[in-house]
Amino acid sequence: MNYKLISILSSILLFAHISFAQKFDVDTLYKSGAIEKRINVVILGDGYQESEQDQFIEDAQSFTSQFFSTTPYKDYQPYFNVFAIKVPSTESGASHPGTASDVSEPFFEVSTVDNYFGSTFDAYGIHRLLVADNTSAIIRVLGTNFPSYDQVVILVNTPHYGGSGGEFMVASTSESAADVAIHEIGHSFAWLKDEYYAGDQYAGEGINMTKENNHDLVKWKNWIGVDDVGTYPYCCGDWYRPHENCKMRILGEPFCPVCVEGSVKQIHNLIPMIDAYSPTEKVRESSHSETFSVDLVIPKENTLKVEWMLNGEVIHENVSSVTIASSDLEVGANQLQVSVQDTTAFLRIDNYETRHFNTVLWNINATPMQLDQVSEEEVVLKLSPNPVEDVLSINLYHGEKESYRVGVYNLAGQELISKKYRNRSKVGKINLEGLDPGLYIVSLQFENGLRLSQEIVKN
Numbered sequence: 181m182n183y184k185l186i187s188i189l190s191s192i193l194l195f196a197h198i199s200f201a202q203k204f205d206v207d208t209l210y211k212s213g214a215i216e217k218r219i220n221v222v223i224l225g226d227g228y229q230e231s232e233q234d235q236f237i238e239d240a241q242s243f244t245s246q247f248f249s250t251t252p253y254k255d256y257q258p259y260f261n262v263f264a265i266k267v268p269s270t271e272s273g274a275s276h277p278g279t280a281s282d283v284s285e286p287f288f289e290v291s292t293v294d295n296y297f298g299s300t301f302d303a304y305g306i307h308r309l310l311v312a313d314n315t316s317a318i319i320r321v322l323g324t325n326f327p328s329y330d331q332v333v334i335l336v337n338t339p340h341y342g343g344s345g346g347e348f349m350v351a352s353t354s355e356s357a358a359d360v361a362i363h364e365i366g367h368s369f370a371w372l373k374d375e376y377y378a379g380d381q382y383a384g385e386g387i388n389m390t391k392e393n394n395h396d397l398v399k400w401k402n403w404i405g406v407d408d409v410g411t412y413p414y415c416c417g418d419w420y421r422p423h424e425n426c427k428m429r430i431l432g433e434p435f436c437p438v439c440v441e442g443s444v445k446q447i448h449n450l451i452p453m454i455d456a457y458s459p460t461e462k463v464r465e466s467s468h469s470e471t472f473s474v475d476l477v478i479p480k481e482n483t484l485k486v487e488w489m490l491n492g493e494v495i496h497e498n499v500s501s502v503t504i505a506s507s508d509l510e511v512g513a514n515q516l517q518v519s520v521q522d523t524t525a526f527l528r529i530d531n532y533e534t535r536h537f538n539t540v541l542w543n544i545n546a547t548p549m550q551l552d553q554v555s556e557e558e559v560v561l562k563l564s565p566n567p568v569e570d571v572l573s574i575n576l577y578h579g580e581k582e583s584y585r586v587g588v589y590n591l592a593g594q595e596l597i598s599k600k601y602r603n604r605s606k607v608g609k610i611n612l613e614g615l616d617p618g619l620y621i622v623s624l625q626f627e628n629g630l631r632l633s634q635e636i637v638k639n
Contacts, residue, residue: 204325207237209244210262213477215328219450221247222329223264224321226312227295227337230268239335239353240264246358247365250427252440252447252526255480259451265325267296274338274352275300280307288340299336299350310342312350330450331369333361359431366428366435370443375421375429375436377414387442388428393420400438402528407437437526444526452538453477453484453520464544466509472542473501474518483524489517507562509546516542563622567637570613574622586610589621596620612638 212218223243225236244262248254271294278290280302287307293299298314301307312318312334322329334350335357336342343351343360345367351360366372373389374382383389388400393411395404400422403409411420421429423436435443455475464470476484488496491514496502504516521537562575574586588597588610597610612620615638623633 202321202324204321205266206325207240207264207266208261209237209241209264210248210257210260212258212261213455215261217451217455217477218261219259219330219447220326220328221260221262221331221333222322222326223262223333223335224267224297224318225264225335225337226267226297226299227269227271227273227293228267229270229272232272232337233266233268236266236335236337237264239337239357243333243335243351243358243361247362250362251434252444253362255524255526256444256447257480258477259447259479263326265321267321269293269295269337271295272337274310274336274340274342276340277302279305281305283307295336297334299334299338301340301342303344308342309344310336310338310350310352311344311346312336312348315348318348331365333365335361356431359427363427363431366439366443370439370446372428372439372442373421375423375426377416377419380417383414383417383419388422388426388436388438390420391418400441402530403437403441406528409437440526441528444522444524445529448522451477453522454518454538454540457518457540459542462540462542464542466504466506466544466546469503469505471501471503472516472518474520474540476500476520479522479524483522485521485523487519487521489515489519491515504544506546509544511546514544514546516544561624561632561634563634563636567639568612569639570611572610572612572622572636574610574624584624584626587623587625588612588615589623591619591621 223240225240228236248257253260273293274295275293276286276288276291277300278286280287282305285307297312297317299310299312301310303309303311318332322332332348334348336350336352338352339354340352341354341356341360343349343364345364347368349361349364349368351357351364354360371387373384373386375388377383385391390399392398395401395411398404398411400409403422408424409422411422412424413420422438423429425433426436426439427433428435428439453476455477457474458472476486478484486498486500487494488499488502490504490508491510517539519537519539564573564575583601585598585600587595589595596615597612599610617638620636620638621633622636623631625631
């Protein structure tokens with residue numbers, strides 16, 4: 181399923197009824213490919229006045245740098261684009277209404293700030309919960325300036341610690357801002373749960389949270405015992421997490437293997453590993469050799485396994501193109517398939533090879549080669565059947581009707597059968613009845629010195 185296409189179509193439907201908002205400058209911070217073929221991270225700034233837009237871009241670049249220094253995003257950087265939209269606010273900073281119940285307020289000076297997206301602390305009575313309340317403004321800005329977003333990051337121009345996940349994740353510019361933002365992306369992008377107890381309202385089954393503690397049944401059972409993955413209890417509620425020191429629990433720590441796996445799965449859900457393929461027409465009529473190729477989105481460390489199959493048999497591996505000669509095809513229907521699988525150690529999913537891969541399938545109808553279709557330089561030889569019982573058919577197509585000689589040799593180089601042909605495009609048949617079972621070489625020698633040789637098996 182092309183989740184990226186679904187995302188784009190959903191965006192089109194979402195913004196179809198929204199009146200156009202103001203156009204703002206969009207800066208490209210990192211671009212690896214076409215917008216429709218990459219995961220587009222769009223950074224919005226809130227609480228940055230017009231005179232502070234250079235600071236916003238500096239903060240956005242700082243976030244981007246740390247984002248691509250974090251596993252698995254650094255490993256899959258070629259799957260992403262990053263853009264920043266400059267949206268000036270009337271005033272700097274974020275509001276702080278002083279209404280939190282989890283600290284003795286006012287923890288910071290109570291204030292109301294006229295910013296563009298309504299960013300405020302004390303959301304839902306939690307002091308450090310920083311949210312952008314004006315979601316309609318966010319939607320209008322995205323709809324007008326960058327509707328093909330996949331992940332939105334809102335950076336709020338305040339030094340106070342805070343942030344939140346959700347559809348539009350929010351982070352301040354505090355000292356740990358980038359780490360907070362990446363933690364929140366864990367929520368928004370990969371649907372990861374907090375691995376500290378955030379409250380009953382946030383508890384629930386997820387990639388990295390469960391009530392199952394049986395190592396044979398837990399959803400991350402394939403990771404048990406790897407890099408300290410286990411089933412660790414939360415403080416309450418009979419819930420378990422996979423790790424004690426994951427970024428979803430403690431800032432400054434890496435994502436645990438279970439959270440990395442969940443993020444990589446989401447990357448593959450959004451973006452296929454095959455970026456493009458050629459020829460684009462998947463139903464082919466063929467009587468000549470033809471080259472087939474794929475463009476791949478390759479992780480920083482290439483972990484992609486590429487397999488080409490012709491009529492169900494593997495013919496090449498780990499190459500981006502193959503040339504199929506007409507002699508490789510059976511007359512009539514043929515199928516050429518290329519499949520790509522990510523063999524990364526970040527994934528330990530049961531039956532992964534049958535669930536997470538990308539393919540392209542060409543249906544090729546091979547028509548018999550006619551002499552007037554072959555150029556003077558082109559020579560096509562087909563031996564059939566192979567393996568052969570007694571009579572071998574030798575079909576030769578050559579632009580020049582010159583004479584040639586056919587020899588059948590054993591592996592020691594001894595010629596066992598010899599026959600000459602003059603001015604013919606089709607050699608015909610050779611009787612091998614007197615040969616013992618085994619491997620032989622059939623060689624054709626032309627007047628101009630050209631030699632063609634192929635192996636056959638005699639049953």
